[in-house]
Amino acid sequence: MKYRLSLLALLLLAACGGQPPKPVVETTGAAPVAVLPAPTFQDKKPVAAKRGGGFYLDDGPLENSAVDLTALADAVPRAEPLHRFANRPYVVFGRDYVPATRHQPFRQQGVASWYGRRYHGQKTSSGEPYDMFGMTAAHPTLPIPSYVRVTRLNSGLNGGPETGKSVVLRVNDRGPFLHDRVIDLSYAAAWKLGIVENGSGTVIVESVLASAFTPSTPPAPLQVAAADPAPTPPNPTRPPEQASVLQDIVEKGGHYLQLGAFGNRDNAESLRARLASTLGDLGERLQVRSAGNLHRLQLGPWADVGEARRIAEQLKTAFDLPSVLVRGQVTGDR
16 A cells, blocks of 8 residues: 555656657558557566565455365367457557467467456456456457466576466456566466466466367366455546536547557457556546547546646656657547
């Protein structure tokens, strides 16, 4: 909590930012669209909050959960059609991602992270609600849906030998977007691999094709008690005078900080949910602005361009979160 407060304090005290970069043309769908690119995102090492056993970023299991994690079986690969929208190219923090559009052999070694109760019940890029007790994962470019085997490596130089721990997961979400992470695991998958406490671990990610999958032992039918429903986050209503001021800014155009652009709205909503819990009160100003087949995740609005630039610099200083200044009235739905 102190760490969260210190970051929010930085947002109030940091100095002015610089000029935004020039727009470039991004191809999304059938026609090119002008999009302002964000600078390259630089990762900041995660901090483990010591509460209730030291869960990563204080994002541990739901309280009073009746789910028996030891009884959860791996995902069983099966032939599924690719999602109609979740495999389109997209941009996050100025980096282009081009998802694969067919199943093929894939192998990758790197750092895995995980996400838990903060996102439990939120919509994933596939449109499915995120289940922290499901055997699922998020990957920037693997097809949605697809299946992977994730094997934990020992710590040390280049990850060291395998630990013998491995899980088969269904990829149904996009992320992570930090440059030294290769995959985001569900809480259950991270627990099974033994990386919950540390928050991350070195793994090997390998694609698993449904036609070639042979489980070592058929999974037994599970009788697992349902998890307690995710707590409904507070949704405080802005005072009428504050709402009126924001509406006036919107009607006059306002200034926004753009964080990403997607061809699939579910991808944009998924990133909004992740950032909302990180930005505290500022997260209330996150919105997805849609125009045709392009869905932009933006923060704002601010009436004064100088204020918007100060916030942009503060986001970069406090969170290593780059953004691009844009202006315009809301087009499409939020």
